[in-house]
Amino acid sequence: QVQLAESGGGLVQAGGSLRLSCAASGRTNSDYTMGWFRQAPGKEREFVAFITSSGGTTDYAASVKGRFTISRDNGRNTVYLQLNSLKLEDTAVYYCAARRWGGAYLQSQYLYWGQGTQVTVSS
Numbered sequence: 001q002v003q004l005a006e007s008g009g010g011l012v013q014a015g016g017s018l019r020l021s022c023a024a025s026g027r028t029n030s031d032y033t034m035g036w037f038r039q040a041p042g043k044e045r046e047f048v049a050f051i052t053s054s055g056g057t058t059d060y061a062a063s064v065k066g067r068f069t070i071s072r073d074n075g076r077n078t079v080y081l082q083l084n085s086l087k088l089e090d091t092a093v094y095y096c097a098a099r100r101w102g103g104a105y106l107q108s109q110y111l112y113w114g115q116g117t118q119v120t121v122s123s
Contacts, residue, residue: 002026002112004096009117012086016121020081022096022114033099034072034079035110038092038119045095049081050103057103064090086121093118 008020022034031053039045049060049070058070069082079096094117097110104110 002028002098004098004112004114006094006096006114006117009094009119011120011122014086014088014121014123016086018083018119020094020117022079024077028077031100033101033103035097036070036081036094037097037107038094040092045107047105051079052103059103088121088123091119091121
């Protein structure tokens, strides 16, 4: 079992920045690909970014590419999502997730999930 706990969400003005963290505990090892997803009010949960176990491969949703950066510190069992140039439409609950093996874009491909952290972008 792997437990995931997100933190770092909050209220920020449009154009601002936040850094989200996802701390893993339990049966953690560096073989997990980590993903970030988000769910806005009234919308489906959607893929945001993933990073493979070594950090060698990352990918992003088109809507966040160039603004968000995913990274990881395997020594700390923590994954980060740096959110820059935030827009109103980035308002959502952000979830981190973990899966074995390679990168993936679908929720169903991730086994472990955190409880989420709220990001609210104001005008």
